[in-house]
Amino acid sequence: MKQVSAKEITARVADLCIRACVKLPSDVLAALREAKRREESSVGREILDRLIENAAVAEEDGVPICQDTGIAVVFAEIGDEVEVVGGRLRDAITEGVRQGYEKGHLRKSLVSSPLDRRNTGDNTPPVLHAEAAPGDSLKITVAPKGAGSENMSRLQMMSPADGIEGVKRLVVETVEAAGASACPPLVIGVGLGGNFEQCALIAKQALLRPLTQRHPDPAAAALEAELLDLVNATGIGPMGVGGRVTALAVNVETRPCHIASLPVAVNLQCHAARHASYEW
Numbered sequence: 629m630k631q632v633s634a635k636e637i638t639a640r641v642a643d644l645c646i647r648a649c650v651k652l653p654s655d656v657l658a659a660l661r662e663a664k665r666r667e668e669s670s671v672g673r674e675i676l677d678r679l680i681e682n683a684a685v686a687e688e689d690g691v692p693i694c695q696d697t698g699i700a701v702v703f704a705e706i707g708d709e710v711e712v713v714g715g716r717l718r719d720a721i722t723e724g725v726r727q728g729y730e731k732g733h734l735r736k737s738l739v740s741s742p743l744d745r746r747n748t749g750d751n752t753p754p755v756l757h758a759e760a761a762p763g764d765s766l767k768i769t770v771a772p773k774g775a776g777s778e779n780m781s782r783l784q785m786m787s788p789a790d791g792i793e794g795v796k797r798l799v800v801e802t803v804e805a806a807g808a809s810a811c812p813p814l815v816i817g818v819g820l821g822g823n824f825e826q827c828a829l830i831a832k833q834a835l836l837r838p839l840t841q842r843h844p845d846p847a848a849a850a851l852e853a854e855l856l857d858l859v860n861a862t863g864i865g866p867m868g869v870g871g872r873v874t875a876l877a878v879n880v881e882t883r884p885c886h887i888a889s890l891p892v893a894v895n896l897q898c899h900a901a902r903h904a905s906y907e908w
């Protein structure tokens with residue numbers, strides 16, 4: 629069994645929170661640069677320039693890419709030959725989020741309940757998705773999620789009769805309804821199938837896939853390409869000022885589903901498509 633100390637997990641998670649909020653992943657930065665090459669609108673190109681410059685300044689000065697440093701969504705893949713020693717995994721991750729948001733001077737955006745709306749004061753608890761995996765590695769990903777794009781996301785239990793045309797309609801309608809509020813250019817995670825909760829989760833996980841990596845299933849990859857074209861044809865453009873580049877990528881994930889169901893989740897991610905990972 630590989631042993632990983634809870635103390636080390638805490639330190640790594642704290643570092644991941646800060647790194648994710650300060651440094652845009654290289655594939656997102658490359659996609660913004662490529663978008664600038666394709667954008668036909670001069671105001672759109674100007675906006676893309678500002679976003680690229682903003683990311684560079686954030687990294688250089690060690691400050692957040694955006695003031696909304698989000699709630700901390702954490703994915704943990706725990707190998708069945710890994711033992712966490714000196715504490716529990718959930719506690720170690722929660723403490724890491726607390727320390728990271730404090731040390732990095734990141735905005736605390738979590739309220740303890742929608743009923744009382746009192747800020748928890750330290751951005752904990754995180755939204756933790758832990759999954760068992762084969763082998764002896766432990767991988768943790770921190771993906772801070774701001775409210776602007778999350779609020780504009782949607783889940784709909786469609787009927788199989790709605791078909792793929794219905795799915796396309798829902799994705800485009802979601803992006804159009806979001807307009808500038810989701811801070812485009814977007815990364816769009818689409819969960820197709822599973823059940824109510826699984827399709828939301830795979831839509832979120834889809835946001836973590838590198839933007840140049842297409843789905844291994846040719847049918848899903850073709851859907852990703854078509855959805856990207858449809859979304860970019862809306863003309864919403866960077867930050868909603870108009871233009872060709874409304875999204876940088878559409879990543880689709882699929883799961884088996886009930887014969888009578890077609891769950892679809894559309895998780896919108898703004899241009900601050902933040903995530904950072906560490907693997908033991």
Ligand code: SF4
Nearest residue numbers: 694774776777811898
């Ligand atoms: S949607 Fe993204 S870029 Fe816009 S305010 Fe929220 S975190 Fe920042």
